[in-house]
Amino acid sequence: MTRERRLPAATADSKPVAPALGAALGAYQDAVVRLSALDPVTTELVRLRCARQHQCYT
Amino acid sequence: MARTGGESAAATPLAPDLAERLARIAPEVHEVITNMHGEVWAALDPELLELCRLRIATLQSDDEEFARPAPGASVSAEKLVAIGSWPTSPLFSDRECACLAFTEQFVGDVAGTTQEDVDGLLAHLSSEEVQAFVTALLALDQHQRLALGLRTVLASEEETA
Numbered sequence: 001m002t003r004e005r006r007l008p009a010a011t012a013d014s015k016p017v018a019p020a021l022g023a024a025l026g027a028y029q030d031a032v033v034r035l036s037a038l039d040p041v042t043t044e045l046v047r048l049r050c051a052r053q054h055q056c057y058t
Numbered sequence: 059m060a061r062t063g064g065e066s067a068a069a070t071p072l073a074p075d076l077a078e079r080l081a082r083i084a085p086e087v088h089e090v091i092t093n094m095h096g097e098v099w100a101a102l103d104p105e106l107l108e109l110c111r112l113r114i115a116t117l118q119s120d121d122e123e124f125a126r127p128a129p130g131a132s133v134s135a136e137k138l139v140a141i142g143s144w145p146t147s148p149l150f151s152d153r154e155c156a157c158l159a160f161t162e163q164f165v166g167d168v169a170g171t172t173q174e175d176v177d178g179l180l181a182h183l184s185s186e187e188v189q190a191f192v193t194a195l196l197a198l199d200q201h202q203r204l205a206l207g208l209r210t211v212l213a214s215e216e217e218t219a
Contacts, residue, residue, distance in 0.1 A: 006176045007185045018101035018190035024094035025193060031090045053169050054196075 071095035099130030
């Protein structure tokens, strides 16, 4: 699979526009994955499916 | 739809029914998602994001989301009425049209997003702003899908409880 960069690479002058939002999104996703109502394997399957759907390979 | 635009009523980051359900069934998520949606409106022009929030609500036929007080910034009554006809309406700027076009692609088929879609944003936003915009869009889209899903799945159970 070829994964091409969608946005220009960051430069030394680049500054994130909304770092607090990115951090808050990470905290939200972490909290969702830590939920215990669903078993860990099913949770991971859902996480991977979402990642593929959003073309997120990080 | 009850909204007439330009409202100043107090608004909360989350739809009230979503906030209530999350506080009850997943309090550890309720806090962080509330914080995230507080940050959404500081990420980029809040009126631009509000247009996208409203467009997502119309695409998902979510009248409750469309009608609730604007959590970030209000848009004019004229734009509110014309949101579904943005491609031909003179009310929307090129920047707003680019973001609404991307929003429609994102909501309808996020896996089908192309470089051309991204380039449409880059014509009006910096690379860093595009990152912020797409992150905010993800949060707005997830919010509405989660609210709709829980409303659909849990409402009947709650009525009989």
